[in-house]
Amino acid sequence: MTAGDIPITIGMPDQGFEGYRFVGYNLYDTLILWDLSQGETEADVKPGLATEWSVDPENHNVWTYKLREGVKFHDGCDFNADNVVWNYNRYMDEKHPNFNPQQFGAIRTRTTNIASVDKVDDYTVTFTTKEPDSLFPLQTSFIFLISQCALEAVGGDYGAYAMAPSGTGPYKFDKLTPRERLELVPNTDYWDETRIPKHDRLVLLPMPEATTRAAALMSGQVDFVEAPSPDTIPMLEGSGMQIVTAPYPHNWGYQLNFVDGPFKDKAVRQAANYAINREEMVAMLNGYAIEGYGVYPPTAKYYGNPFRYEYDPEKAKAMLAEAGCEPCEITLAISTSGSGQMQPLPMNELVKSQLEAAGFTVTLDVMDWNKLIDVALKGRPTYPEYDGINVSRAVQDPFSGMFRFMMSSQFAPNGSNFGHYKNDESDALVKAIYEEFDPVKRDELLVKAHEMFVEEALMLFITHDVNPRAIAPNVKGFVQAQSWFQDLTPVSVE
């Protein structure tokens, strides 16, 4: 793993989606799971601890979930409606006896729209939302359910529970040495027989240093490493390692400031997008990236047929001249490292040189990752001096990928709309999507939203990561899904 510590084992993991990938979906299940069994198309959701879910046709604020029967937690306790109600309340309600601020904060953005969770019978629950949300089921695919009896067995002490966690997932907890290793063993009673792990033990080791990960793999100490740096990949391949890659919903670009600087003019935003030579960027990354012309890679469900900003520096110059932005001075906030940031320094240098070739004057303000997150959270009211911020994002669901950047209700510091983009048309479109409960029509609107996002040049689009992983030659069966999450259960070691 690239994390510096073992992700927390008490339900909602920390360490970003890497924590979800290796601890969350291995120890635990969610009501709705992600289907990670193939790598041909973008991963979609599938039944998890819920077998079916539907919205009340009369009242679009009520969702009914049918739960899977006969599922047991690793500690032997039954999974049922009481458990779902208990878990959701412990995440949402600050007066709940098992409230934990870290857990509350970690999942808060996905629970804000839930008014209540109620048990109908032992295997049916209803969720009541505050506002209609046609995409609500997606939120429940990120919320992990832990065993209430296991937490009560340790008197509600999360520190003790972390050392003896119990879920319903395909792996059982075996051993945890904080900051060093987490050992998981197959759950041979897993409810989905096709996903009972085909290896004896899964050992997770945090190794934040890319060189160390490569060396550990090549010296035979580990079988599987995340995110080798592109320049070590030829060497890894040379020593017989398998390199797997796949597009996934990751977006590396810049959120822009729509109020204070030149990017308030749409023509300037579009000019910046025309100035980017994405082919050159991918080449610099040794081919381990995809050219980015939108929020999503083209294989994604909502990609559609958006306007395409082909590299055209002359056109960019002409547009800047017409917009009267000469020289067009912009300041970009960038980080030295960070989750999903790929190789921020050389990549930003390249973007700067490309923008400058088209008539921009670019100042890169380099800062530590925590500081950049702070800038993103507080937004342009606190940081009007930044015309763009280079925060790469997970764009797995439409809210994370698009809505939070295009809705005026998400103005920072109350949301992720860093640069205060406001457009009645886009607000209306998002509202229409939330209120469209016919999946086909809703998906058509989502495609429209993405096309509008691109046409408006709501971001400076650069590239998408392909998440390379390096695997020892004797490890078989791993299929890289087009997702932030991955299924390790089919992996076997020869």
Added chain:
Amino acid sequence: MLNYILRRVAYAIPISLGVTIFCFALVYLAPGDPLTRLLPDDATAETIALIKAAYGFDKPIPIQYLNWLGRALTGDLGQSIQTNRAVADEVLIALGNTIIISTAAVILAFTLAFVMGTVAAYYNGGVADRVATSVSVLGVSIPNYWFGIVLIIIFAVNLRWLPATGMGPGGSEGFSIWEWSSVKFAILPVLTMAMVPIGIIMRSTRSAVSEVLSQDFVQTLRAKGMGEAAVLRHAVRNALPGVLAVMGLQFGYLMGGSILIETIFTWPGTGSLLNQAILNRDIPVLQGTILVLALIFVMTNLAVDILQTAVDPRIKRG
């Protein structure tokens, strides 16, 4: 003497206090927020306020500091924001892991550097001196993280003699300094760590010994027919107090672990604990670790002072 020791121990209190205030202030001056890592990247102001209150970060900084200090005085260093684990346990475990490699590195580096320094001083300007000086210049100027990576490439990746990273299959709990299966994991980190002090100590030994060798009493010793080995013994003994002071500083420094070396070798010691705490802005862990390390540094210096008195009765303490 006892008086002196007590007074020195008492000095440690204001020093440690100063260190904690300084570090508390630094954490708040640094950009970013202790809660950023706890919150999703689109947390609302309402969520942030609730979490701040839950952790007591909504109180004024001096109050936060006093609250922390009050608990620290009773031995309770608090809990990690990130993991809920007790800071005291985290620091003790990390310190135990660092001591394994730093003690080995200290023994290796001090012995080698002292012998090399003495030989270099004795054969001042000769081949041995040049070799020893070259080694020490290399030791001082090679970045140790680079040296560590080179060692990994040679011994772990190419030759496959030694493992590249970690503390072995049992982790720190299963580590035993009496078993090769554990010890082999420590060899590369120890070698890398030993490179840090070797140059400095060798240089100070060399200059201290050669200075003593040029003094009049050495000529007197030789004049009265004393053998060269005995002369050298006198010289070394006279040079020792100065060298000990340098060694003490280096020892304290190595006990703090090395962030770079521990990160490269994923050695779960104090350096990597600090590094994680800094990245996560995990203030309780940061504070607790720095406090313990500061105390160790102060105690090491005290031990060196006492040792100096023991080897050189001319130094009077009181």
